[in-house]
Amino acid sequence: MDFQLLDKILSSVEKPARYMGGELNMTEKKDAELRFALAFPDVYEIGMSHLGSRILYNVLNMREDTICERVYAPWPDMEKALRENDMPLFTLETKRVLKECDVIGFSLLYEMCYTNILTMLDLSGIPFRAAERGDDMPLIVCGGPCACNPEPLAPFADAFLLGDGEELISEFADAVLAAKRQGLSKQELLVILSKIEGIYVPSFYEPVYDDNGLFIRMERANDAVPEKISRRVLKDLEHAPYLGKPIVPYMSIVHDRIALELFRGCTRGCRFCQAGFIYRPIRERKRETVMEQARALIGCTGYDEVSLFSLSSGDYSEIHELVPEIIDEFEKKRVSISFPSLRIDSFLKDDLEKMQSVRKAGLTFAPEAGTQRLRDVINKGVSEEDLLRSAKDAFESGWNSVKLYFMIGLPTETEEDLLGIADLARKVSELFYSMPKEKRGKGLRLAVSASSFVPKPFTPFQWEPQDYKETLIEKQKFLRAALKGIRGVEFAYHAPDISVLEAVFARGDRRLADVMERAYQSGARFDSWDEHYKPEAWSEAFETVGIDPSQYANRRRVPGEALPWGHIDMLVTEDYLKLELKRAHAAKTTKDCRKGCNGCFGEKYADYCKI
Amino acid sequence: MRIIARFEKGEAVRFVSHLDIQRTFQRAFRRANIPLAYSQGFNPHPQLSFATALALGYTSEAEWFDVKLAEDMAPERFQEAVNAVLPTGFRILEAQAAEEKLPALTALMAASSHEVDFILPVSLSAESVISAFDAMAGGEIFVEKRTKGGMKTVDIRPMLLHYSFSQTADSLKLSVFGVSDAKGSLNIDLLLGALSDKIPGEFSYRVHKNTIYSLDGRVMPQKPVFAC
Ligand code: SF4
Numbered sequence: 001m002d003f004q005l006l007d008k009i010l011s012s013v014e015k016p017a018r019y020m021g022g023e024l025n026m027t028e029k030k031d032a033e034l035r036f037a038l039a040f041p042d043v044y045e046i047g048m049s050h051l052g053s054r055i056l057y058n059v060l061n062m063r064e065d066t067i068c069e070r071v072y073a074p075w076p077d078m079e080k081a082l083r084e085n086d087m088p089l090f091t092l093e094t095k096r097v098l099k100e101c102d103v104i105g106f107s108l109l110y111e112m113c114y115t116n117i118l119t120m121l122d123l124s125g126i127p128f129r130a131a132e133r134g135d136d137m138p139l140i141v142c143g144g145p146c147a148c149n150p151e152p153l154a155p156f157a158d159a160f161l162l163g164d165g166e167e168l169i170s171e172f173a174d175a176v177l178a179a180k181r182q183g184l185s186k187q188e189l190l191v192i193l194s195k196i197e198g199i200y201v202p203s204f205y206e207p208v209y210d211d212n213g214l215f216i217r218m219e220r221a222n223d224a225v226p227e228k229i230s231r232r233v234l235k236d237l238e239h240a241p242y243l244g245k246p247i248v249p250y251m252s253i254v255h256d257r258i259a260l261e262l263f264r265g266c267t268r269g270c271r272f273c274q275a276g277f278i279y280r281p282i283r284e285r286k287r288e289t290v291m292e293q294a295r296a297l298i299g300c301t302g303y304d305e306v307s308l309f310s311l312s313s314g315d316y317s318e319i320h321e322l323v324p325e326i327i328d329e330f331e332k333k334r335v336s337i338s339f340p341s342l343r344i345d346s347f348l349k350d351d352l353e354k355m356q357s358v359r360k361a362g363l364t365f366a367p368e369a370g371t372q373r374l375r376d377v378i379n380k381g382v383s384e385e386d387l388l389r390s391a392k393d394a395f396e397s398g399w400n401s402v403k404l405y406f407m408i409g410l411p412t413e414t415e416e417d418l419l420g421i422a423d424l425a426r427k428v429s430e431l432f433y434s435m436p437k438e439k440r441g442k443g444l445r446l447a448v449s450a451s452s453f454v455p456k457p458f459t460p461f462q463w464e465p466q467d468y469k470e471t472l473i474e475k476q477k478f479l480r481a482a483l484k485g486i487r488g489v490e491f492a493y494h495a496p497d498i499s500v501l502e503a504v505f506a507r508g509d510r511r512l513a514d515v516m517e518r519a520y521q522s523g524a525r526f527d528s529w530d531e532h533y534k535p536e537a538w539s540e541a542f543e544t545v546g547i548d549p550s551q552y553a554n555r556r557r558v559p560g561e562a563l564p565w566g567h568i569d570m571l572v573t574e575d576y577l578k579l580e581l582k583r584a585h586a587a588k589t590t591k592d593c594r595k596g597c598n599g600c601f602g603e604k605y606a607d608y609c610k611i
Numbered sequence: 612m613r614i615i616a617r618f619e620k621g622e623a624v625r626f627v628s629h630l631d632i633q634r635t636f637q638r639a640f641r642r643a644n645i646p647l648a649y650s651q652g653f654n655p656h657p658q659l660s661f662a663t664a665l666a667l668g669y670t671s672e673a674e675w676f677d678v679k680l681a682e683d684m685a686p687e688r689f690q691e692a693v694n695a696v697l698p699t700g701f702r703i704l705e706a707q708a709a710e711e712k713l714p715a716l717t718a719l720m721a722a723s724s725h726e727v728d729f730i731l732p733v734s735l736s737a738e739s740v741i742s743a744f745d746a747m748a749g750g751e752i753f754v755e756k757r758t759k760g761g762m763k764t765v766d767i768r769p770m771l772l773h774y775s776f777s778q779t780a781d782s783l784k785l786s787v788f789g790v791s792d793a794k795g796s797l798n799i800d801l802l803l804g805a806l807s808d809k810i811p812g813e814f815s816y817r818v819h820k821n822t823i824y825s826l827d828g829r830v831m832p833q834k835p836v837f838a839c
Contacts, residue, residue, distance in 0.1 A: 004730070008815060010626055010668075011667075011668050011815075016626035016667070016668075017626055017627060017628070017631065020626050022623045022624065022698070022699060022700065023698065024635075024638075024698040248638060248698075250624070250627045250628075250631040250634075250635060251627075251628070251631055252630075252631070252634070298641070299642065300642065301638065301642070302637070302638030302639060302640070302641035302642040302696075303638065303641075304637070304638075304641065333641065334649065334655070
């Protein structure tokens with residue numbers, strides 16, 4: 001590494017702290033037998049906010065034989081500077097170039113980051129396609145929630161790690177190390193990896209399409225590789241390694257606080273929510289364990305905020321004991337507490353008042369749909385009364401900033417459902433202004449946010465079409481008009497282009513890799529950022545490769561047809577998803593399975609769930 | 612009680628911004644269990660202030676902060692406890708107890724000295740840099756300065772109190788004394804930018820801040836008298 005040049009580059013880019021490393025609690029290792037680059041295809045402040053990869057950083061660095069170093073997608077100004085100076089991308093810890101690592105592991109959190117993977121490989125002089133990489137090249141692996149449909153990235157990756165990573169990453173590291181010691185070839189290593197539960201080696205599988213270009217089945221290279229690759233489940237969260245001494249960034253990041261993971265998984269079964277299905281079953285940590293972790297983490301980081309970080313933290317079985325306990329213990333240290341995902345039906349006024357004594361943050365409610373009918377379709381177990389009661393409690397406790405999250409384009413949605421969104425917003429607003437002035441805060445800030453529905457694999461809606469872009473735009477306009485004049489409302493919505501692209505990649509097959517590579521070559525980067533998103537690069541790429549994006553986004557699949565991710569087993573059975581789809585169309589809800597099992601794992605994995 | 616401390620911002624952290632430094636110290640205080648005093652009011656915050664904001668990329672051994680504690684603590688113990696938990700690159704070099712009625716750090720300071728290390732391309736001789744600087748310092752030095760009302764042209768020559776070059780076979784160093792008080796400071800980047808406009812060929816440089824002086828020697832060393 002030419003440090004003088006690096007210096008010059010860092011002086012010239014925006015936010016050099018993104019690339020500089022050296023933060024508190026960074027690993028002190030300089031080298032080890034196994035070099036693992038933990039790569040995150042988004043900027044530092046987003047990557048550093050991701051709990052999963054921070055856990056893996058700890059797990060890998062706990063091993064004496066391994067050094068795990070971080071690398072993030074360079075912001076376009078840095079990419080430009082690196083290219084102009086002919087400098088490869090490097091890790092934050094030792095400034096090692098990626099080619100000198102044994103493994104590069106990408107975290108897949110969001111489909112719209114995929115092109116950044118190519119940027120990172122490109123800047124490292126590593127060929128994109130696995131087939132073009134020799135034994136001298138690092139092994140490229142991917143993990144994280146989006147890996148549940150690995151196909152659009154399959155040609156680029158040597159392997160995918162599916163499911164909880166705490167144990168799997170270590171087994172993977174063991175296998176890579178053993179192969180390294182024995183001098184095995186990459187091919188030999190891949191065979192070994194394909195036998196580990198939770199590891200998918202895409203080169204051993206070949207998709208088959210019919211004459212119309214429709215995916216019809218996946219063929220295996222040989223019988224030795226499993227027909228279905230099932231994800232890993234960490235059965236004992238209580239004793240699993242957590243964050244250790246986490247890095248404390250200098251620059252502020254998106255999630256700049258201590259995350260306390262109360263449990264993994266979610267029992268509610270909202271039908272659009274992928275996380276609600278692919279992280280099952282629910283596994284809780286004991287309250288004592290959470291408190292112990294809180295103490296240790298505050299002690300070694302000096303953070304002044306902890307957040308209860310789970311899919312729906314309010315469902316934690318000891319939530320009403322935990323919240324006061326945290327407040328009582330840490331108030332004198334002036335540590336405040338926040339919930340990233342508050343369920344409106346699962347917290348009490350008392351808790352609200354206690355939270356307020358520490359710091360008043362905004363409250364977030366996610367009814368997702370505007371009418372009870374549509375909320376039943378999506379199985380969002382939230383009623384208008386619940387919402388209004390919670391909002392009233394919150395207003396009485398002095399809150400005046402509320403966010404309401406909705407989705408538009410949900411299956412079976414009608415105009416009435418859109419009007420329902422405005423109706424709900426109006427009721428919240430009226431509730432606030434009907435309270436006596438001295439009893440409420442000053443002005444109401446009611447943020448109404450409408451994202452566009454994206455059908456995701458392994459949800460009951462995986463067969464559902466997404467609305468056409470034009471329809472989404474119309475619905476946004478309609479909703480904007482309906483919200484007009486409601487006091488305190490600020491309306492925000494997402495660019496529909498990006499939701500469409502997300503839908504294409506979420507349910508994409510292997511041919512999308514060609515589209516992605518092509519779009520990358522025409523400059524597609526950081527596609528989820530409005531200022532970087534290049535619609536022409538994408539439309540041109542789809543055209544050149546000869547792929548019609550609406551076949552992926554807007555086509556209704558028939559339950560039973562072959563799905564590109566059909567060889568991946570996320571444990572919830574397809575039969576269960578089909579049943580849930582049926583119930584959705586009948587606007588029938590399914591109960592929270594804390595109240596009794598709904599049988600989502602079928603027989604095969606029934607014993608995975610201890611509820 | 613009130614503690615005033617001088618700290619170092621080293622090589623490893625020279626790209627850490629001023630805002631991030633404030634947070635770094637607040638977190639370090641919490642890790643070290645320093646009993647900070649908090650302001651009264653709706654949104655209590657620790658009473659911590661810094662003398663100046665160092666430009667991004669500079670190193671320094673003359674960064675100062677002023678902090679209020681809720682309980683008394685020996686300054687040496689404070690220094691030791693905080694140094695034990697500070698990330699690499701930051702270090703408290705001295706800490707002293709200060710009287711409550713002592714003015715704020717910004718009100719005390721009067722001047723500062725920086726050392727500039729030039730990195731010259733082969734095409735540029737040290738002599739030509741020195742003579743260009745001498746020529747520039749002989750008159751007014753106009754620079755474009757960003758102000759609230761947009762860009763403004765100002766003469767920064769009055770802020771330059773004294774300078775000297777030192778030269779070895781492979782290095783050229785400039786030490787600069789400039790005004791640095793509550794009303795404003797000599798901006799080294801602007802000064803060198805003006806120099807660069809007068810020289811063909813590009814040079815780069817590293818800046819290290821040596822000292823902040825006070826007018827009367829209270830807290831910080833007393834500002835020297837310059838005859839220039
Ligand atoms: S197996 Fe039953 S209890 Fe467990 S997650 Fe599935 S539905 Fe819920």
